[in-house]
Amino acid sequence: MNFKWPEPLDPATEVENNPHLQTSQRGKKPKAFLKDYPTEFTHAVFPRTIILFDELVGGIAKHQLDIINQAPDDYLAVIIYGAGASFFTLNPNIHLSIKNFITSLNITDSTSPDNTPEPINKLDVDMPVSKMKLKKLYGKPWTLILSGTSPATREYLLWQQTFAVNPKLTFSVIPFDRSLCSWVIMNLSGDAVKEGCENEILTIVKRELWASGNFRGFASQTLEKAGIPGSPSERTVHATNTLTID
Structure with missing residues (x-):
């Protein structure tokens, strides 16, 4: 009996699990909240920031990587958009600005009996120490390392993900997640690829x-x-059911 192949344009499966189609503020809203919204930033939903573990740590020095590898869940990655060697040269204290910004949010655990802000005395942001040669400085992200967050603070930062603070500073906070995989198979580009096809x-x-x-x-x-x-044919259909072009 000949196998009947489905229609190629049948709705894709597993769409809800495709990280590239996800956004910030996904899932259940965290119990933590910002008490009195003391610091302004753009409260908006952004596309999920997808950076694999090896890319996050690919440009930092070995001693920083060793610390992260010992306990990756104790740290968070901070990625500043548009930041490279020149940005950090011109903004040598940007890590302190980010630390002060997070501290000023007054992140509060709603389960706290008196709704007092989370303790932040251990919170710190470390600048990346590059292991790359000058000509390769833009090969990997410049990952700042956030440490000392309480569970409630960590939960809120990961849920919000992206913080547009001002025209010169927008950053995302993401985990050092070894299990994250890219679903991108290839990028279609060039004059032969026309929009709408x-x-x-x-x-x-x-x-x-x-x-x-x-x-x-x-x-x-x-x-x-x-x-x-x-x-074999049914498994082949199963393997291609998640394919999309976005």
Whole structure:
């Protein structure tokens, strides 16, 4: 019996788990809140910041990496948008500005009996120590290291994620997460790629993959090891059901 392939443009599966389609402020709102909103910043929903662990730590010195590797959950990564070697040269105390900003938020745990702000005496932000040569300074993010946060402060910062403080300072706070994986397979660009052809491209990609014996064999073997039931063709469909073009 011939296998009936689905329509290439059927709705993608696992969309809710695709990190590249997620945003900040996702999930349950944290118990922590900002008492009296003492410091202004842009309260908005932003695309989720996706930077893999190896990229976050790829440019920092070994002694900083060793500290993070010992207890990655004790630290948070701070990424300043548009910041490179020149930015840090011109703003040598930017880590103190970020520390003061976070401190000024008066993050408060709603479960606290008297709604007092979280203790911040241990909170600190360390500048990145670059291990890169000058000509490679823009190869990896310049990751500042935030430490000493209370559970409530950590929860709020990760939920809010992006803080647009002023025209010269916007930064995101993200975890050092080894489990985070990119869902990007490839970037389509160039003069041959025209806007509005996404459905046509996705249709061709899926049909070419379905017709490929090598891909069907690879998909079937891989998913069989993962415990996914079905025939080779069914597993191939399962493997391509999450494909989108965004």
